[in-house]
Amino acid sequence: xxxxxxxxxxxxxxxxxxxxxxxxxxxxxxxxxxxxxxxxxxxxxxxxxxxxxxxxxxxxxxxxxxxxxxxxxxxxxxxxxxxxxxxxxxxxxxxxxxxxxxxxxxxxxxxxxxxxxxxxxxxxxxxxxxxxxxxxxxxxxxxxxxxxxxxxxxxxxxxxxxxxxxxxxxxxxxxxxxxxxxxxxxxxxxxxxxxxxxxxxxxxxxxxxxxxxxxxxxxxxxxxxxxxxxxxxxxxx
Numbered sequence: 001x002x003x004x005x006x007x008x009x010x011x012x013x014x015x016x017x018x019x020x021x022x023x024x025x026x027x028x029x030x031x032x033x034x035x036x037x038x039x040x041x042x043x044x045x046x047x048x049x050x051x052x053x054x055x056x057x058x059x060x061x062x063x064x065x066x067x068x069x070x071x072x073x074x075x076x077x078x079x080x081x082x083x084x085x086x087x088x089x090x091x092x093x094x095x096x097x098x099x100x101x102x103x104x105x106x107x108x109x110x111x112x113x114x115x116x117x118x119x120x121x122x123x124x125x126x127x128x129x130x131x132x133x134x135x136x137x138x139x140x141x142x143x144x145x146x147x148x149x150x151x152x153x154x155x156x157x158x159x160x161x162x163x164x165x166x167x168x169x170x171x172x173x174x175x176x177x178x179x180x181x182x183x184x185x186x187x188x189x190x191x192x193x194x195x196x197x198x199x200x201x202x203x204x205x206x207x208x209x210x211x212x213x214x215x216x217x218x219x220x221x222x223x224x225x226x227x228x229x230x231x232x233x234x235x236x237x
Contacts, residue, residue, distance in 0.1 A: 024076035029084075029203065031232030035069040037092040040121060042220040059100040060220070062158075064121060067092030069207075069228045073129070077236065082131040086147065090209070090226060091122040094158050108164045119158035119176050123211070123224060125151040125185050133193075141193040141201075151185035151211050153224060154178075181214035183223070199236040205229075 040062040068091055075084025094117045099106040107113050129147030136142055157176035191205025210225035 024078050025236050027075055027077055027082075027084075027234050027236045029071075029073045029075070029232055029234040031069075031071040031203070031205070031230040033069050033228050033230030033232075035067050035090045035092060035209075035226045035228040037064040037067065037090075037121065037224060037226040039063050040222055040224060042216065042222040045215070045219045045221055056101055057099045057106065058102050061098045061100070062117065062121075063095045063097065064092040065095045067120070069226070069230060071230065071232070075129075080133055082129075082133065082143075084129050084131070086125075086127045086129050086149075088125040088127065088209070089122065090228070091120050092226070094119045094121060097160065111162060111164055115164060116161040117159065118161050120156050121158070121224065122154045122156065123151045123185070123209075124154070125149060125209070127185065127187060129187070139195045139201075142190070143193065144190045145205075146186070146188050148184070148186040150182060152180055152182050153211060153214050154180040155216060177217060179217045181216060183214035184212045186210060193234060196233075201234045203232050203234050205232075 042060045042062065044058045069088070070090070071086055071088045073084045073086035075082050096114050097117045098114055099108075105113050108115065127147040127149035129145055131143050131145045134142045155177050157178060159174050159176035160172055163172050187207055187209045189205055189207040191203060193201040193203045196202045207228040207230060208225070209228065211223045213221050213223050215221050
């Protein structure tokens with residue numbers, strides 16, 4: 001992870017330095033908001049030719065609730081377009097799960113198909129972003145943005161709330177699954193920026209964030225995607 005982040009940071013510095021610094025205004029921005037993460041589909045990297053005994057899970061669908069999203073960035077403003085380096089963090093709680101055995105839903109005795117889960121899924125990202133700004137008059141801007149980079153996706157104490165199977169339901173003493181994986185990531189979005197002071201703009205944006213496939217413990221692969229609404233400030237200096 002550290003090596004990938006170092007390479008991306010070096011690339012962003014090179015991109016900024018290649019543009020004429022005298023023509024740019026520098027800025028820093030910070031955002032906070034709510035994210036809604038798409039269900040996490042985890043699929044086994046192994047392929048089985050026939051259904052396996054009850055309890056053998058070949059894929060899992062995990063329902064994730066709403067969560068928090070925080071962003072911080074520094075960038076250069078060249079008038080109609082901007083370039084920036086951004087660090088982001090989002091975390092969403094795990095709500096429930098459904099297990100599959102080669103496409104067949106597993107119905108656990110006493111628990112049913114959809115079972116309660118605990119824990120959370122988070123993503124720490126470093127992206128290089130580009131923006132195109134449309135001047136709406138009175139220094140109000142509408143903008144479109146896209147960016148790419150890397151993300152470290154982490155599972156924190158993810159497990160079923162109860163023991164699954166034919167045994168009576170009891171509180172699950174298992175501390176849960178903890179794992180992390182580094183993968184590529186990208187974002188798309190748009191928003192409005194309104195001046196509130198000479199060098200300060202209030203910024204409201206929508207953001208779609210997604211990763212490519214990553215691997216977690218147990219031989220499962222998956223990816224995450226989220227929709228976020230964020231409010232923040234952009235300060236020129």
